[in-house]
Amino acid sequence: MAYEVEAPKYVRLAQTLQRRIEDGTYPPGSRVPSENQLVQSFGMSRPTVVRALELLKRDGWLESRQGYGTIVRGRPAVSEQRDRxxxxxxxxxxxxxxxxxxxxxxxxxxxxxxxxxxxxxxxxxxxxxxxxxxxxxxxxxxxxxxxxxxxxxxxxxxxxxxxxxxxxxxxxxxxxxxxxxxxxxxxxxxxxxxxxxxxxxxxxxxxxxxxxxxxxxxxxxxxxxxxxxxxxxxxxxxxxxx
Missing domain, CATH: 3.40.1410.10 (Chorismate lyase-like)
Incomplete structure (x- = not known):
């Protein structure tokens, strides 16, 4: 028997933030809410929020800029040359x-x-x-x-x-x-x-x-x-x- 489990909280939070980037709630060049604001808004722990933000940074949705915080880059460009x-x-x-x-x-x-x-x-x-x-x-x-x-x-x-x-x-x-x-x-x-x-x-x-x-x-x-x-x-x- 295969057991299906819900995605981890940090993945679900990353998906929610990703959707908000795509629908224009967080447009490219804007700052995403602070870690404290995300903790309060979603009722999740700080480690969960940090991990979700790191996942989006790794995948190219966000980037950290010194003195500005976490900035929205938008949907990453897809590499057409790699096998997927x-x-x-x-x-x-x-x-x-x-x-x-x-x-x-x-x-x-x-x-x-x-x-x-x-x-x-x-x-x-x-x-x-x-x-x-x-x-x-x-x-x-x-x-x-x-x-x-x-x-x-x-x-x-x-x-x-x-x-x-x-x-x-x-x-x-x-x-x-x-x-x-x-x-x-x-x-x-x-x-x-x-x-x-x-x-x-x-x-x-x-x-x-x-x-x-x-x-x-x-x-x-x-x-x-x-x-x-x-x-x-x-x-x-x-x-x-x-």
């Missing part, structure tokens, strides 16, 4: 990519998926689950969740593979635009059906890449949980130090 699991999940063509659609239907949304979609606990959403295969071996399991409002008037609920990606389908049918993606990586033990689909021995964990795709306002349009067998993965990143 999120981009792969959003742009996968179900009808031509190597693999198969293993599930389509309304399901209770796991807690962290509901949080990312802005849905209440125990809400239901449409899931499209695609098993990616290479040389006859299961290499990746992608479960993509969509809020009910986007499903209406689309073919997302069809049990057949879509021609093109769900993103292309939604942008064409619903006249919406995907703007940016946030990815979160964690590790966990797979649920029984996940382990069976990925052909994992008992006790082997998976890496979960949670892909949150939003419009320009920060509203989540699609959340995909990309599961990778941990014993077959090695993550590496090279970057320049300032």
């Amino acid at each position: 699991r999120g981009r792969e999940a959003l742009e996968r063509d179900e009808s031509s990519d190597s693999g198969r659609l293993v599930e389509v239907g309304q399901v209770p949304v796991p807690a962290r998926i509901a949080s990312a979609l802005g849905l209440p606990k125990r809400a239901k959403a449409l899931v499209r689950r695609f098993l990616v295969e290479a040389d006859g071996e299961a290499v990746e399991l992608v479960s993509s969740y969509f809020p009910a409002g986007l499903v209406e008037g689309s073919e997302l609920g069809s049990p057949d593979a879509l021609s093109g990606s769900p993103r292309e389908h939604l942008e064409a049918r619903k006249k919406i635009r995907f703007d940016h993606v946030t990815e979160r990586v964690s590790a966990r033990l797979p649920a029984g059906d996940e382990a069976e689909l990925l052909d994992l021995p008992e006790g082997v964990p998976v890496l979960s890449v949670l892909v949150i795709a939003c419009d320009a306002s920060g509203q989540a349009l699609q959340v995909s949980d990309v599961l990778l067998p941990a014993d077959r993965q090695e993550l590496e990143d090279t970057y320049r130090l300032n």
